[in-house]
Amino acid sequence: MPKEIVPKVIARCRDLGLRRTKALEELLATLVESDRPMTLAELAASPRLADQCDKATVYRLLQRLTEHGILRRLGLHERAAYFTLLQPGKHSDYLICTGCGTIEAIKAPCPVHDLEDEIREKTGYKGLYHELEFFGTCPKCA
Amino acid sequence: MPKEIVPKVIARCRDLGLRRTKALEELLATLVESDRPMTLAELAASPRLADQCDKATVYRLLQRLTEHGILRRLGLHERAAYFTLLQPGKHSDYLICTGCGTIEAIKAPCPVHDLEDEIREKTGYKGLYHELEFFGTCPKCA
DNA sequence: GTAATTGCAAATACTTTGCCACGTA
DNA sequence: TACGTGGCAAAGTATTTGCAATTAC
Numbered sequence: 001m002p003k004e005i006v007p008k009v010i011a012r013c014r015d016l017g018l019r020r021t022k023a024l025e026e027l028l029a030t031l032v033e034s035d036r037p038m039t040l041a042e043l044a045a046s047p048r049l050a051d052q053c054d055k056a057t058v059y060r061l062l063q064r065l066t067e068h069g070i071l072r073r074l075g076l077h078e079r080a081a082y083f084t085l086l087q088p089g090k091h092s093d094y095l096i097c098t099g100c101g102t103i104e105a106i107k108a109p110c111p112v113h114d115l116e117d118e119i120r121e122k123t124g125y126k127g128l129y130h131e132l133e134f135f136g137t138c139p140k141c142a
Numbered sequence: 143m144p145k146e147i148v149p150k151v152i153a154r155c156r157d158l159g160l161r162r163t164k165a166l167e168e169l170l171a172t173l174v175e176s177d178r179p180m181t182l183a184e185l186a187a188s189p190r191l192a193d194q195c196d197k198a199t200v201y202r203l204l205q206r207l208t209e210h211g212i213l214r215r216l217g218l219h220e221r222a223a224y225f226t227l228l229q230p231g232k233h234s235d236y237l238i239c240t241g242c243g244t245i246e247a248i249k250a251p252c253p254v255h256d257l258e259d260e261i262r263e264k265t266g267y268k269g270l271y272h273e274l275e276f277f278g279t280c281p282k283c284a
Numbered sequence: 285g286t287a288a289t290t291g292c293a294a295a296t297a298c299t300t301t302g303c304c305a306c307g308t309a
Numbered sequence: 310t311a312c313g314t315g316g317c318a319a320a321g322t323a324t325t326t327g328c329a330a331t332t333a334c
Contacts, residue, residue: 019308019313041298054316059299061314075217075275079324080298095261098269108260111253116276118250119237125278127240132274133217134258136267161288161333183323196291201324203289221299222323289332296325306315 005032009070009085016068023053027061028085036094036103037074037082074131076103093132099141106134147174151212151227158210165195169203170227178236178245179216179224216273218245235274241283248276 006029010020018024026048031038038046040062044055062083065071074082076096082103084092092105112130120128148171155170156162168190173180180188182204186197204225207213216224218238224245226234234247254272262270 017313021308021314023315039298056300056317057315063300064314073219075219077215077217077273081221095265095267097267106257106261108257111257112274115248115250115253119248119276120278123237124281124284125237125239125276126284128276128278130274130276131219132254132272134261134267134270134272136262136270139266142266142268159288163289163333165290181323198292198325199290205325206289286334287332288334290330292328292330294325294327297323298321299323300319300321302317302319304316306313308313309311 005087013065013068013070016070018064018068023049023057023061026052027058027065031071031083031085036105037076037084039078039080039082041080043083072129076133077135093134095134095136097138097141098135099137102138147229155207155210155212158212160206160210165191165199165203168194169200169207173213173225173227178247179218179226181220181222181224183222185225214271218275219277235276237276237278239280239283240277241279244280 006025009028009032010025013024013028014020027043030043030046030048040055040059043049043062044058049058062071062073066073066083070086071083072086074084076082076094077098078101091110093110094103095106096103110132112132116128116130119125148167151170151174152162152167155166160166169185172185172188172190182197182201185191185204186200191200204213204215208215208225211228213225214228216226218224218236219240220243233252235252236245237248238245252274254274258270258272261267
């Protein structure tokens with residue numbers, strides 16, 4: 001959670017051969033400050049990026065960072081794709097209200113790691129990871 | 143798995159006030175025969191439906207059936223939405239190859255029911271359900 | 285007969301790409 | 310200087326809707 005996250009991630013990007021651009025810095029800062037996954041549209045419209053660069057630039061940045069394993073692309077049921085910073089050792093599952101669309105990360109420990117290991121062994125899939133989401137109607141929407 | 147599934151589901155539809163149309167029958171039969179979720183495009187192009195009706199009809203059928211709880215709409219990471227028949231007492235998690243896009247249902251018991259109950263109690267969300275998917279590269283694609 | 289359902293076509297929404305200018309290393 | 314990046318605009322892909330015609334009940 002400390003502010004030093006951004007510089008560290010940028011260092012990782014640099015190691016991967018990516019250039020340090022203003023857009024990269026602002027995009028990462030925005031994602032780190034956000035406590036939930038964000039869409040391309042949300043990112044492109046966010047304060048740090050709106051005046052900074054074109055939506056196509058944000059799009060290509062998201063592509064590049066996802067390919068390099070800095071970000072992860074999530075489904076989350078909306079028409080738009082969501083992106084989140086991938087931090088080693090960290091994993092989040094989400095609780096989503098199908099009424100208002102609110103997305104919140106779940107704090108409880110994820111209960112699927114054992115099954116994930118089992119699947120990895122039995123199927124031989126490489127680079128296995130999972131995505132777990134809970135959907136329902138929040139008290140406000142009910 | 144028996145053939146009687148379709149008539150039963152149609153009966154449920156009728157109880158909900160839906161009309162028994164050819165398109166409805168074929169759509170349900172297609173989904174029952176499929177062992178995995180399908181997209182609107184796949185369904186509209188499937189043998190039973192291709193000559194039967196317009197894609198817009200399939201689209202609206204999927205909407206209606208989803209609203210009435212006969213089907214469930216899933217994310218599954220592709221740009222297109224996936225739909226699956228919702229059978230009482232049945233639940234599937236999926237294993238998806240990010241290379242070739244293969245989707246297969248996981249047989250192992252789902253390990254998140256306890257967490258789901260916990261979330262239901264703590265948050266007060268109504269109609270809570272979850273979606274769990276594993277992503278990775280299958281042996282063939284690796 | 286009446287309301288639900290359908291077909292066709294047009295409109296959206298979000299994503300993706302081409303091409304040339306620009307900036308970082 | 311050279312190659313990764315960025316901007317603008319156009320093309321793609323999947324979804325969603327309007328409206329008149331049709332069909333189930």
